[in-house]
Amino acid sequence: MSVTFVRNDRVRRTRVLSGPVVSVLSVAGFLLVWFIAAEIAQGRLLPGPGAVLQYIYNEAVHGDLLTELGITLWRVAASFVVAMAIGSVIGLAMGQMTALDRALDPWLIVLLNLPALVIIILAYVWFGLNEAAAIGAVALNKIPNVVVTLREGARNLDPGLDEMARAYRLSPMSRLRNVVLPQLQPYFAAASRSGISLIWKIVLVVELLGRPNGVGFELHLNFQLFNVTAILGYTLAFVAVMLAIEYLLVQPIERHSTRWRNKPV
Amino acid sequence: MNDTQHAGVTSRFEIRIEEKTHVSADGTELVAIRDFVLDVKPESMTVLMGPSGCGKTTLLRIVAGLDDRFTGSIGTHPDIRIGLMFQEPRLLPWRTVRQNIELVAAPDFSEQDLDWLAQAVGIADMLPRYPQELSLGLARRVALARAFATKPDLLLLDEPFVSLDERTADRLRRLLLEVWRARPTTAILVTHNAREAIMLADQLVLLAPRPTHVVTVETIAVPQAERDHEAVEKIHTDLLRRFPGNFSGS
Numbered sequence: 063m064s065v066t067f068v069r070n071d072r073v074r075r076t077r078v079l080s081g082p083v084v085s086v087l088s089v090a091g092f093l094l095v096w097f098i099a100a101e102i103a104q105g106r107l108l109p110g111p112g113a114v115l116q117y118i119y120n121e122a123v124h125g126d127l128l129t130e131l132g133i134t135l136w137r138v139a140a141s142f143v144v145a146m147a148i149g150s151v152i153g154l155a156m157g158q159m160t161a162l163d164r165a166l167d168p169w170l171i172v173l174l175n176l177p178a179l180v181i182i183i184l185a186y187v188w189f190g191l192n193e194a195a196a197i198g199a200v201a202l203n204k205i206p207n208v209v210v211t212l213r214e215g216a217r218n219l220d221p222g223l224d225e226m227a228r229a230y231r232l233s234p235m236s237r238l239r240n241v242v243l244p245q246l247q248p249y250f251a252a253a254s255r256s257g258i259s260l261i262w263k264i265v266l267v268v269e270l271l272g273r274p275n276g277v278g279f280e281l282h283l284n285f286q287l288f289n290v291t292a293i294l295g296y297t298l299a300f301v302a303v304m305l306a307i308e309y310l311l312v313q314p315i316e317r318h319s320t321r322w323r324n325k326p327v
Numbered sequence: 328m329n330d331t332q333h334a335g336v337t338s339r340f341e342i343r344i345e346e347k348t349h350v351s352a353d354g355t356e357l358v359a360i361r362d363f364v365l366d367v368k369p370e371s372m373t374v375l376m377g378p379s380g381c382g383k384t385t386l387l388r389i390v391a392g393l394d395d396r397f398t399g400s401i402g403t404h405p406d407i408r409i410g411l412m413f414q415e416p417r418l419l420p421w422r423t424v425r426q427n428i429e430l431v432a433a434p435d436f437s438e439q440d441l442d443w444l445a446q447a448v449g450i451a452d453m454l455p456r457y458p459q460e461l462s463l464g465l466a467r468r469v470a471l472a473r474a475f476a477t478k479p480d481l482l483l484l485d486e487p488f489v490s491l492d493e494r495t496a497d498r499l500r501r502l503l504l505e506v507w508r509a510r511p512t513t514a515i516l517v518t519h520n521a522r523e524a525i526m527l528a529d530q531l532v533l534l535a536p537r538p539t540h541v542v543t544v545e546t547i548a549v550p551q552a553e554r555d556h557e558a559v560e561k562i563h564t565d566l567l568r569r570f571p572g573n574f575s576g577s
Contacts, residue, residue, distance in 0.1 A: 222417050229391050229411040230431040230477065240430055244421040322421045322457040 109291045117295040126280075131299060134277040137193075137265045141200035142257055148201070149208025149253070154246075156209065157216020173206040178264050182271055191272040200264045207260065208253045215249030247319050255312065262304060340367040340481065340513065341402035342390060346538075347382070359385050360397070361538035368530060370511040372551075376524040376573070377534030383517040384414070386539065387485050390515065403481065408433065410479030410512075412487045416466035418458040424469050425454040433478040441476070447506050448472045464495045468502070475506055482507070482514040488523065500526060504551050521574055525562045526554055533573045542573065 093111050100110035109117075121127035156163040156170075185199035219242065227237045269278025277296050284292035347360040359382040367373050377383055388394045390401055391411055418427045428441065445451040448468040458466055467487065474482060487503070488496040500523060507514060518524050524531055525547065533542040545566065549558055567574040 222413070222415065223419065225388075225393055226411070226413065226417045228393055229409055229483075231409070232431070236430070240419060240422065244419070247421075322459065 107290055109294065113291055114294045114298060117291045118299050121292075121295060122299075127296070127299060130275060130277055130280050130296070131303060133275050134262075134265060134269065134300065135303060137197060137200070137269070137276065138258070138262045140197045141204065141261050141265065142254070144197065144201040145204035145208055145257060145261070146250075146254060149205040150212050150250070152205070153209040153212025154216045157213040157219075163213070170206055170209055173202070174210070178203045178267065182264075182268055186272045193273075196265075196268045196273055200261055200268055203264050204257055204261050207256060211249050211253040211256075212246065215246045219245055244319075251316055251319075258304070258307065258312075262300070340390075341365075341400075342367065342386075343402070344386070344389060344397055344399040346399070347385060347389065347394075347397035349385075358538040360389075361540055363399075363540050365532060365541055365544070367513060367515060369513050371529040372507065372514045372516065372527055373530045373532060374524045374528035375515065375517045375532045375534055376521065377519065377539065378536055379519045381534055381536045382539040383519075383534065384485055387411075387483050387515065387517050390481075391483055407480045408477050410474030410477045410482045412467075412470050412474045412482075412484045414486045414489055416458070416463070416470040418466060418469055418473075420458050422457075423454065424450060424456055424458065424461070427458065427469060428473050428476045431473055432476040436476055436478065444472045444475055444506070447509070448502050464491055464499070467491065467499060471499070471503060471506070475510065475512075478510075479512055482512045484514065484516040486518055486520075487516070489518075489520075496523070503527070508551075521563060521566075522559055525559050525566070527551065531566075533570055542570065 096111050100108050118127065152166070156166055181202050182199045185195045185202070189195035189198070223241050223245070224237075227241045232241070265276070266278035266281065269276035270282045273279055277300050280296050281293055284290075284296070342363065342365045344360050344363040346358060346362075349357045349359050351357065363386065365373075375383055375386065385394070389397055390403075391409055392401075418424075419430070422430065425441070428444075429436070432441075441454075442451070445454060448471055450465065450468050450472060453461060453465060453469065458469065461469065471487065474484070484503075488499050491499065504527065516524075516527060528545075528547050529551075531545040531547055533545070534540070535542050547562060549562070554562075563574065
């Protein structure tokens with residue numbers, strides 16, 4: 063009996079430690095450290111959390127913060143969709159066809175190792191300072207990662223399940239929906255996870271170099287004005303948006319699509 | 328029990344495989360099957376028995392249409408409905424038991440059919456579960472139900488009860504016979520287990536090792552329902568005497 067009691071206790075304790083309480087405490091700790099550091103520094107190079115939150119509020123209500131956030135978010139979404147769509151198709155094809163894999167592999171390695179900045183500059187030089195060049199450049203930076211991940215997924219498709227599907231004469235549509243896509247789901251999840259973070263970092267560079275709006279443009283502007291409060295304000299606002307996407311969109315979708323996993327026998 | 332004839336395409340199958348070679352990774356060729364000829368009687372249980380690794384699975388994959396790199400012909404209708412039970416259950420882990428069965432089921436497979444089948448193989452409570460929650464024995468039952476859900480013209484069973492403990496395997500063999508007798512189907516079962524073969528077969532086909540071919544076809548006259556332990560042992564002793572090469576060590 064005492065063994066059972068100890069185990070129950072441990073289960074309860076882990077649940078508290080893994081709940082949202084920990085996340086909130088962790089964020090509060092960060093704000094506290096920031097606050098103390100700002101108090102010690104006492105300068106305009108490191109404003110405290112209060113000043114930055116005040117700036118975010120003012121800019122959101124009276125200024126352009128929401129518009130700029132929206133523009134950047136739109137660019138992130140567009141690049142993400144383009145990169146995932148093109149990268150998945152190429153990755154799956156390379157995973158299934160050895161000859162194609164051989165042919166495209168050197169290109170893949172070149173693209174993987176080409177600095178983002180080079181692609182962005184060349185895109186602007188060749189295609190002009192426009193929206194298509196910006197989004198294309200960001201997508202091109204992300205595509206090789208998607209290709210590598212999805213190629214791995216296509217290589218790991220279970221031949222046993224494929225045989226089952228063929229023996230039972232499943233239609234191509236049904237095979238895709240019931241057999242192939244569920245196996246690729248973890249690879250899609252991995253590609254989009256790393257994709258969103260990489261893309262939004264590169265989108266800011268693209269905006270800084272050649273767009274007249276967006277968070278990247280604002281950061282550049284405020285850097286020239288040496289307005290650290292604005293820089294931190296824009297950063298914080300965008301991080302909040304990304305956190306919201308992660309917790310309200312990515313994680314619930316992932317939980318839903320992996321609900322069949324980890325069920326005890 | 329044989330009054331529930333179902334309207335399928337032709338159910339007589341003629342298997343003629345002149346030669347099937349495997350090419351291994353280093354390029355060497357190995358003849359797996361040569362001059363294999365077999366007439367499968369409709370609505371009967373044909374059991375192919377041979378030692379492990381003698382190309383039985385290869386044979387079944389050819390019959391199922393999963394492998395067409397061989398010379399010869401399989402005399403079946405192209406639109407034939409197949410129910411196939413592999414050595415492993417091969418269920419889709421991301422679909423529930425019910426979805427796994429319904430996904431491959433025949434167009435006229437009704438809710439009543441599902442209920443009957445689930446009852447018959449003892450998985451009625453498992454329909455909303457995911458395969459990972461099931462033991463191997465239960466997963467095999469689901470795979471069996473799935474094979475019957477296609478209302479197959481041809482039922483193929485590839486060592487379906489291997490790596491189960493003998494009691495579970497025995498129970499599943501009786502389940503298979505029960506379901507199969509209620510829905511008479513042309514069936515081919517492959518096994519290396521002599522007693523399993525004797526217990527299930529109408530026609531017992533003894534195979535020679537590589538390159539696989541038919542040694543003989545034995546018709547077992549005793550109805551499956553009357554084959555208790557004693558009867559099986561009696562047939563086994565008789566076969567052991569006449570085909571020591573196929574039955575010694577079993």
